[in-house]
Amino acid sequence: MASSLKNPNVFIGPRQGAALNAFLKKNKYSSIFIICDSNTLKHCLSPLVLSCISLKEAEVIELEPGEDSKHIEVLGSIWQTLTDFGADKKSLIINLGGGVVSDIGGFAASTYKRGIDYINIPTTLLAIADASVGGKTGINFSGIKNLLGTITQPKAVFVDALFLKTLPTRHIINGFAEIIKIALVQDKKFFTAISHLKINSNYNNAAVIKKAISLKTGVIKKDPNEKSLRKILNFGHTIGHAVESLFLEKEYSLLHGEAIAIGMIVESYLCLTLKRITKTEFNLIHKSLAVNFKFYKIPAEDLARFVEYLSQDKKNINKTYLFALLKGIGKCDPQVKVSRAQTGKALAYYNSKIANAS
Structure with a gap:
């Protein structure tokens, strides 16, 4: 189901692989980077890749789970990885995770080469209800929550509540x-x-x-x-x-x-x-x-x-x-x-x- 919000398109429902695959084929991205934390890498990445053939060649950027990852050094490491793998203006970042992943991943996308596309695939109820929709991105700085960030809408959001089964x-x-x-x-x-x-x-x-x-x-x-x-x-x-x-x-x-x-x-x-x-x-x-x-x-x-x-x-x-x-x-x-x-x-x-x- 797509929302009436003009940007992004929000798709809600089980088994979103087909919709995601159609989206990726339509947009013809030059390269794809999946940002996840160690928890979503373990529990969510394989089912996602298996459901969407377009992700077979995607590069994976793994973060440590938790607020400590919303740090400028971690942001810098994401930019560096994008640079090392030759990301260009037609590259895509997929944020697979909770609010931390979508916050820092969206910030990385909105600033790299003055902005590349990103999409959110939220895996927590917090991210589904809040962080994944609306385009707020950011990191913590000097101990202050979300002091640095942008408002940059994701190209799309794919919500599959089945991911909630992985959560405590x-x-x-x-x-x-x-x-x-x-x-x-x-x-x-x-x-x-x-x-x-x-x-x-x-x-x-x-x-x-x-x-x-x-x-x-x-x-x-x-x-x-x-x-x-x-x-x-x-x-x-x-x-x-x-x-x-x-x-x-x-x-x-x-x-x-x-x-x-x-x-x-x-x-x-x-x-x-x-x-x-x-x-x-x-x-x-x-x-x-x-x-x-x-x-x-x-x-x-x-x-x-x-x-x-x-x-x-x-x-x-x-x-x-x-x-x-x-x-x-x-x-x-x-x-x-x-x-x-x-x-x-x-x-x-x-x-x-x-x-x-x-």
Whole structure:
């Protein structure tokens, strides 16, 4: 099934080999490079190549799994490999993996020789619901999440939920955070339908996945370069990215969705204090997130560092915090000024009243 988004085409369904093969034959690429991590190399690469004869001669670039690969040195090694194998303007990068692979692979493609085509084949629920669609690419820099990057649309996205069978439960739950987010900012009825779901390793609800992708692509079609409306997709991410960056320094780091779940509950409390949602709505959001996510405390000794990360958020302008905040469940304003004092009170409430894990 192709979405209505003019670029990229999003194909959703099982056994995408035939569609991918037709796409590659139509575009006649001079060379193909598959970027994957060691997990997708082990579990996903062989089935993909077996299903698509056009990939028989593709070069494979393997990354280590995890956020540490979103580093400028790793990006440089990808550029070097492309150069060593003579990649040209008619070459293609295929990102086979989760959000890390699509983020850095898309960035490599968007900058190599001032841009070559790339496609995403997401293998995690997080990548399916978020990273693979929309064209945001990037790496972390100076300890700050996604500080460097581009908005460059993939040529196509091929979604096969069968890849989810390769994932542990924690990584399935990780992706569900982004599905909750798109429901909260776009569709109250959808949120109500999914708010009670307990996610396990067998989760593979094609209807929910298609709905989440449809909602996101609808936003991106109206604002591909994130000038206004698309910023609603940042709900939960101002606090969430700071949480994620902070915990990357810890022995136990959080996955992206786990951090965004914390971001959504803190930012929902901000919405409550600013009278943008009711107490009943806040409780519904809290209850929904608590079904699948732990709310880790932000240690008092780390608050100064946390504020540093907040101050580096790329959405800020003139040192002013700009949040995407709900206006009731199912609606969101893309840019709302929030003071440091208001943010501090929300964090204090979260640590004292909501956080249940350390």
